[in-house]
Amino acid sequence: MWTAVCKYTELEPGRGVAALVEGSAVALFRLGDGSLHAVGNIDPFSGASVISRGITGMRGDGTATVASPMYKDIFDLATGVALDAPEVRLPVFAVRRHRGVVWVGPDVTSGSAPDAELLTAATPAV
Numbered sequence: 001m002w003t004a005v006c007k008y009t010e011l012e013p014g015r016g017v018a019a020l021v022e023g024s025a026v027a028l029f030r031l032g033d034g035s036l037h038a039v040g041n042i043d044p045f046s047g048a049s050v051i052s053r054g055i056t057g058m059r060g061d062g063t064a065t066v067a068s069p070m071y072k073d074i075f076d077l078a079t080g081v082a083l084d085a086p087e088v089r090l091p092v093f094a095v096r097r098h099r100g101v102v103w104v105g106p107d108v109t110s111g112s113a114p115d116a117e118l119l120t121a122a123t124p125a126v
Helices: none
Strands: 003-007 016-021 024-030 036-040 055-058 064-067 074-076 085-089 092-098 101-107
Touching: 003 016, 003 024, 024 092, 024 101, 036 064
Parallel strands: none
Antiparallel strands: 003 101, 016 024, 024 036, 036 092, 055 064, 064 074, 092 101
């Protein structure tokens, strides 16, 4: 199920916002290139709901990342994987922009989403 979260223009590039989507704490990011990413807001290392307050960045290979404000662990925004501990990951949610509204869909990493392989976790600005 898709949930409308906010207007695209309300998201400040490089900053995250927290949202409760179908009972899941989600961190939603709009990056400088206009792409959207949605990951779980709970830091798996500390248990705190802080990922939306993290610092976004890019790795040299073009990987979009977010650093948790708790212990500074860095996560790949497309896969949710912790870069220094690949066995740890954030859930990644499908996200899209339609008619100026940002919609967050199911967790694409859980395998429970129908057609999960067809959903995208990062979308370019339209």
